[in-house]
Amino acid sequence: xxEVIAEARKLSKQYKxxxxxxxxxxxxxRGNIYGLVGKxxxxxxxxxxxxxxxxxxxxxxxxxxxxxxxxxxSKGRKRIGAIIEEPGFYSDMTAEQNLEYYRIxxxxxxxRCVQEALxxxxxxxxxxxxxxxxxxxxxxxxxxxxxxxxKPEILLLDEPINGLDPFGIVEIRNLLLKLNQEKKITMLISxxxxxxxxxLVTFYGFLDQGKLIKQLSEEELSAECSKYLEVKVDxxxxxxxxxxxxxxxxxxxxxxxxxIHIYEYLNQPExxxxxxxxxxxxLSSIGLKEMSLENYFMQLVGGNVDETIYEK
Amino acid sequence: xKQYMKSEFYRIAHRMSTYLFIGxxxxxxxxxxxxxxxxxxxxxxxxxxxxxFSISNLYASFAVVYLLCIAIASMIFGxxxxxxxxxxxxxxxxSRGTIYFGKLITEMIYAVIAFAAITGIHVASACLLLENxxxxxxxxxxxxxxxxxxxxxxxxxxxxxxxxxxxxxxxAIAATLGLLLALPLVSNMLGMKxxxxxxxxEILPWNLINNMEFDFDKLEIILKWNERxxxxxxxxxxxxxxxxxxxGYLIFNKREIK
Numbered sequence: 001x002x003e004v005i006a007e008a009r010k011l012s013k014q015y016k017x018x019x020x021x022x023x024x025x026x027x028x029x030r031g032n033i034y035g036l037v038g039k040x041x042x043x044x045x046x047x048x049x050x051x052x053x054x055x056x057x058x059x060x061x062x063x064x065x066x067x068x069x070x071x072x073x074s075k076g077r078k079r080i081g082a083i084i085e086e087p088g089f090y091s092d093m094t095a096e097q098n099l100e101y102y103r104i105x106x107x108x109x110x111x112r113c114v115q116e117a118l119x120x121x122x123x124x125x126x127x128x129x130x131x132x133x134x135x136x137x138x139x140x141x142x143x144x145x146x147x148x149x150x151k152p153e154i155l156l157l158d159e160p161i162n163g164l165d166p167f168g169i170v171e172i173r174n175l176l177l178k179l180n181q182e183k184k185i186t187m188l189i190s191x192x193x194x195x196x197x198x199x200l201v202t203f204y205g206f207l208d209q210g211k212l213i214k215q216l217s218e219e220e221l222s223a224e225c226s227k228y229l230e231v232k233v234d235x236x237x238x239x240x241x242x243x244x245x246x247x248x249x250x251x252x253x254x255x256x257x258x259x260i261h262i263y264e265y266l267n268q269p270e271x272x273x274x275x276x277x278x279x280x281x282x283l284s285s286i287g288l289k290e291m292s293l294e295n296y297f298m299q300l301v302g303g304n305v306d307e308t309i310y311e312k
Numbered sequence: 313x314k315q316y317m318k319s320e321f322y323r324i325a326h327r328m329s330t331y332l333f334i335g336x337x338x339x340x341x342x343x344x345x346x347x348x349x350x351x352x353x354x355x356x357x358x359x360x361x362x363x364x365f366s367i368s369n370l371y372a373s374f375a376v377v378y379l380l381c382i383a384i385a386s387m388i389f390g391x392x393x394x395x396x397x398x399x400x401x402x403x404x405x406x407s408r409g410t411i412y413f414g415k416l417i418t419e420m421i422y423a424v425i426a427f428a429a430i431t432g433i434h435v436a437s438a439c440l441l442l443e444n445x446x447x448x449x450x451x452x453x454x455x456x457x458x459x460x461x462x463x464x465x466x467x468x469x470x471x472x473x474x475x476x477x478x479x480x481x482x483x484a485i486a487a488t489l490g491l492l493l494a495l496p497l498v499s500n501m502l503g504m505k506x507x508x509x510x511x512x513x514e515i516l517p518w519n520l521i522n523n524m525e526f527d528f529d530k531l532e533i534i535l536k537w538n539e540r541x542x543x544x545x546x547x548x549x550x551x552x553x554x555x556x557x558x559x560g561y562l563i564f565n566k567r568e569i570k
Contacts, residue, residue, distance in 0.1 A: 052403035054569040077405030084403065085570075088396030090323065097326050105319035106404055146400060156403075 002029035005154060005186060006051065010060035013046055013210075020046040022210040024060070028154070028188055033180055035201030036190040037297055042207040044190035045085060048158050051188075052082050064154075078106070081152035083160055087143025091132035095123050095142050098131060099149060106150055117145040120175070136163035144172070148179070155179070155187045161196055173200055194293040208301040225291040229262040229269055234282035236260045242279055247271070255299070258284075316406060316414040320388075324422065329387050334426050337380075341434035344369065349441040364445030366438040368528055370431065371456040375521050378460070378467050381423060382488050385471030386481055388419040393479045398569050408565050416472045416557065423468050431457075448531045456533060459524065459542050462549025463517040467492055469553040473560025477567070491556075493518055515548050 006028035013021040021043045028034050038044045049055040051062055053073065061068050064076030089098040099114045118124045121141040126134075134142065140163060147155055160176070161169045177200065179185045191197050197204075204221055206214040216224070233239050236254050243249040243262065251263035265272055269286050276283045291299075324330045345366050352361030359365075392398040401411055435450060471488045478484040496518035503510030513519050525534040 049568070052399070053405070054399050054402050056566075056568065074405040074407065077403060080403070082403040084399055086396065088399060090390065090395055090397060092328070093323070093326060101319050101323050102400060102404075104322050105316055105401065105406070107315045150404070 002031055004028065005030050005065050006188065007063040008047070008051075008060065009063070011047070011050065011057050011062060012059040013043075013050065013055065014058040019210050021050075021057070024210075024212050026205055026212060026215060028186060029203075030153075030186050031180075031184060032203050033176070033187045033189065033201045034203045034205060035197040036188060036205050036207060037192070037194060037197065038190070038207035039192060039301065043210040044207055045158055046210075047207070048082070048084050048156050048188070048190060051156060052080070052084060053077060054084065078150065079153045080156060081147030081150060081154070082156040082158075083140075083143040083147050084156070084158045086162075087139050087146070089131045089139070089142060089146075092130055094128055094130060095126045095134075095138075095145075098142065099146060102146055103149060108150055113149055113151075117149040120148060121145045122171070137165060137168045140164060140168075141172075144175075151183075153186060155185055155189075157187060157189045159191050159193075160189060161191070161193060169196060176200060194297060198293050206297060206300050214300055221293070221296070225293060225296050226263065227266055227288060227290045229266060229272060229286060230289045231260050231262060231272060231276070231286045232258055232284040233260070233276060234258060234284075238279075239276055239281050242275060242281075243272075246275055246279075261289075313410050313414055316401075316410050317418055320414060320418040323390060324388060324418070327390075330422070333384070333387060334429050337426070337430045338433040341370070341430060342437045345434070345437045345441045352442075362443045362445045363435075363438045364449045364528070364531075366442055367435060367449040367453050368526065370434055371453045372526060374456060374460045374524075375518070377427070378464060378518065378521055379489075379492070381464050381467035382471045382485055382492070384423045384426060385419045385468050385488075386475060386485060388422050389415060389472070389475045389481075391481065393570075394481070396570065402569050408567075409561065412472075412476060412561050412564050415476075416469060419468050419472055420465060423464065427464070452526070452531045452533070456524065459533070459545045460521055462546045462553070463521055466517050466549045466553040466556070469557045469560075473556050476560055476564045515552075517549060517552065520545055520548060 004027045008024045008026050011021055011024040012019065024043075024047065026034075036044050036047065046055060050057050051064070062073070064073055065079065067073060067076055090101070093101070095118060096114060099117060100111065103111070103114055115124065118126075121144050123138065123141055123145060126138070131139070131142070140160065144157075144160065147157070155176075157176075161172055164172060173196065176187065176189075180187060189197065189201065202218050204214075204216055204218070205212055231239065236257055236259055239260055240252060240254050243252055243260075247265070249262065249264050253261045253263075255261055262272060266288060269288070273283055273286050348358075348361040348366060352358045390397070398411065402408070431453070435453070470491050471484075474484040474487040474491075475481065478487060496513060496516040499509045499513035499516060500519065503513040523536045525536060526532070527534055
């Protein structure tokens with residue numbers, strides 16, 4: 001069983017009238033890449049800020065490497081690298097000077113680690129360019145360099161591919177995969193660019209309005225995002241009853257008054273359509289669809305599902 | 313704490329403003345001596361081209377030095393909130409106490425170095441360019457510094473406190489000026505009517521600095537409130553500094569960092 005290296009127990013955070021986090025329970029196991037998925041304002045950054053000590057919980061507690069005391073968390077944070085929101089550096093210093101500042105502050109011996117960190121993120125050739133002159137992508141990469149400099153065991157990354165161009169996104173993704181596979185770095189990555197997460201993570205947590213509404217592994221998610229027949233009728237509940245009575249089918253989900261998803265009879269849609277018509281149910285369409293990660297998430301949080309892309 | 317302060321010294325050593333501040337202040341002081349020397353050259357009877365006059369300008373202007381402590385603190389603080397850099401230290405497990413007191417000590421050390429450098433350059437240029445009036449002026453400068461040093465330290469501590477508490481440097485400076493300048497002036501006015509404000513006014517650092525007058529002939533400090541000895545100045549400065557620094561730390565310790 002993989003070691004639990006970061007944990008939140010009954011974690012809540014209240015800001016005046018808003019509950020930013022509501023009774024969050026999760027465990028980050030060593031070796032995993034945990035994807036924290038949620039809309040803007042769902043609480044992803046708040047959770048990361050509490051883990052890094054920038055913010056304080058209202059209720060519950062957190063643990064890093066099994067320690068939840070103040071001293072234990074302080075020690076644990078020295079084994080973590082983090083990028084929370086946009087990377088912050090001194091605008092009038094160069095990339096090397098900024099990293100050197102933090103190297104000294106963190107007591108990391110040997111100046112080589114600065115060069116190595118810059119090389120890892122392809123920022124070795126920035127020379128005397130000040131941080132204020134960096135592009136967004138360069139700033140993001142410098143943030144990653146700082147997070148990697150102390151050779152962390154956990155990386156906490158808050159929307160790490162924000163502002164990157166497609167090449168930059170591929171570069172960062174490949175780097176993160178390499179770090180996980182070669183250096184066994186565990187990661188907690190928050191994002192709302194779901195398609196990019198699907199290329200990276202091994203475990204998902206879906207956050208909405210401060211609540212962790214679902215947690216599942218990549219395999220479980222693949223099973224849930226399976227193909228289905230989308231049937232649009234005038235009486236979805238009646239069709240659901242008929243599916244159970246006439247066809248013995250229980251693998252379905254009524255998504256609205258006029259729509260139902262059926263996870264069986266995928267190759268025999270005519271059986272479903274005939275049954276509907278014969279029982280006086282108005283049928284407007286029937287088609288095979290595949291649930292995308294975005295659609296799965298939108299269904300989880302009750303948003304509008306994008307039906308145009310994947311219809312077959 | 314040691315590592316944090318080492319990193320702070322690295323940072324301020326690599327910033328232009330660190331040297332610019334000392335350079336500009338020194339230039340200002342040297343230029344005043346140059347002007348005196350030039351005028352003396354043009355008019356042989358000009359009586360003020362002396363080290364006594366030049367140095368007296370400095371110690372008689374310690375109220376300006378007091379206010380410059382605000383500039384020093386804000387400069388050394390490094391715009392942590394604007395740059396959003398503090399989270400990098402916090403997320404590595406560096407405590408808020410280390411950050412708060414680390415910055416404070418760095419600001420104080422820089423303030424002492426800057427003061428010594430600027431004063432030294434001023435006195436040296438005066439000695440080089442002007443008529444030497446003797447060492448008594450330098451002795452009075454040192455004595456005045458002894459009186460005012462704890463008040464300068466208080467000014468740095470108060471500035472540090474407000475800079476940590478406000479996101480905006482402008483608001484922090486305004487709040488600091490409120491404590492360092494506005495409160496004493498208001499206390500002075502109200503002190504004319506109400507005894508409690510009069511008592512308060514007597515212990516506030518700005519008023520303590522302005523309490524000092526100088527007999528330029530005898531080269532002596534005259535204290536308007538003549539029961540205020542140098543020990544009183546130190547007690548007032550240190551106690552008020554401890555109070556304001558502690559209050560700032562206790563509030564900052566609960567502050568969430570963006």
